Amino acid sequence: MTTHIATHIDIKGVNKVFKTDEREVVALKDINLEIPQGQFVCLLGPSGCGKSTLLNAIAGFSLPSSGTLVADGKPVTGPGPERGMVFQEYALFPWMTVEKNVAFGLEIKGQSRAQIDATVDKLLHMLSLHDFRTRYPKDLSGGMRQRVAIARVLALDSPIMLMDEPFGALDALTRRNLQDELLRIWAELKKTIIFVTHSIEEAIYLADRIVVMTYRPGTVKRDILVDLPRLRDPSAPEFNALKRELGMLVMEEQQRHHDAEMKMAAVD
Known part of the structure; x- marks a missing residue:
């Protein structure tokens, strides 16, 4: 008999368009994700793929242009106590x-x-x-x-923790120590965590599930369950096989980013 785990965050058809006087920028396009209670999810991708935009939408700081967001059983219409946010800049x-x-x-x-x-x-x-x-x-x-x-x-x-590259500015040793602290806290308190990172190794080390996003417009390129035992060994063959697979996916999007920048420069 399988146990059904309730959906804690439900994202359906989410789009986000930023408008300026000159043009519209489609930051997110047709994002659909169901995140069960207690899952540790990493959003992975290069700069410009909409990771932080999606996180800010879930937090209620910048609502989507269309689509629906439900967190902890409630429609997201703004920030709420059920969603705690940890920023890269500490915000103390x-x-x-x-x-x-x-x-x-x-x-x-x-x-x-x-x-x-x-x-x-x-x-x-x-x-x-x-x-x-x-x-x-x-x-x-x-x-x-x-x-x-x-x-x-x-x-x-808060039953949901949203984390926007919280360890990005730290040295490698401090970063690993805090990753281990976070995993210990997550295992003890059973929080649902959505964690933004551009580090492939960090995503594999931490996550139950890695959502790889495309360069603008941000869509879900791949949704991968990480079936590796904890604590994870970055030198293990299985770890490195997944690292190579994710590396190829992210490199494809970085190349798209580069090509788009070159195209824009040529037009200018």
Whole structure:
């Protein structure tokens, strides 16, 4: 007997068109995805393929021009508490300490001081931040700042986490450490995660499922389930076979991007 896993994010016929005085740019075209509860999905592709545009649509920051988005059983009409967003730029309040940054959303929700203190303390320990609770963002490394940003989203207990290249600016060692932290948190808290990346290796290391997107207009080129055991070994033959397959798909789109840029330059 198979167990049915409910669809947590339902994307049907989503299109996004940006209009300027001179022209229209079709950023997304006919995106259809069903993402079950608890799945870790990576959106992969070169710059200009609409990964962040799709993520921002799901977040409710920039709604689609047409089509429907349903998250956690509700139509997406704007930002909502069921969808937490982690940005590449950390987006921390520089005048607040680590613990104040993590507590901020809980204070806005009007939770009691005892509830806030308990949640913040738990998350600071979970993300190895307890020794830095009274520090300010300027005193932290990039990796530590991103831990604080993740803790702040986790504090709100959103069932869906949206992550826009959160480790893109970090060095390789810090990036791998945070990838492992994220996988541990995901396994423990059973969040649904949509994670934007342009790194093929990162996508394979993290994801249950990789959605490869085409260069503009952004469409779904391939939707691949990653059937590799965790924790994944980037040196394993199966890992590298998938890396080669994804590399060819992404390179095709990078070539399309290059050809389009050359064509535009020739017209100008």
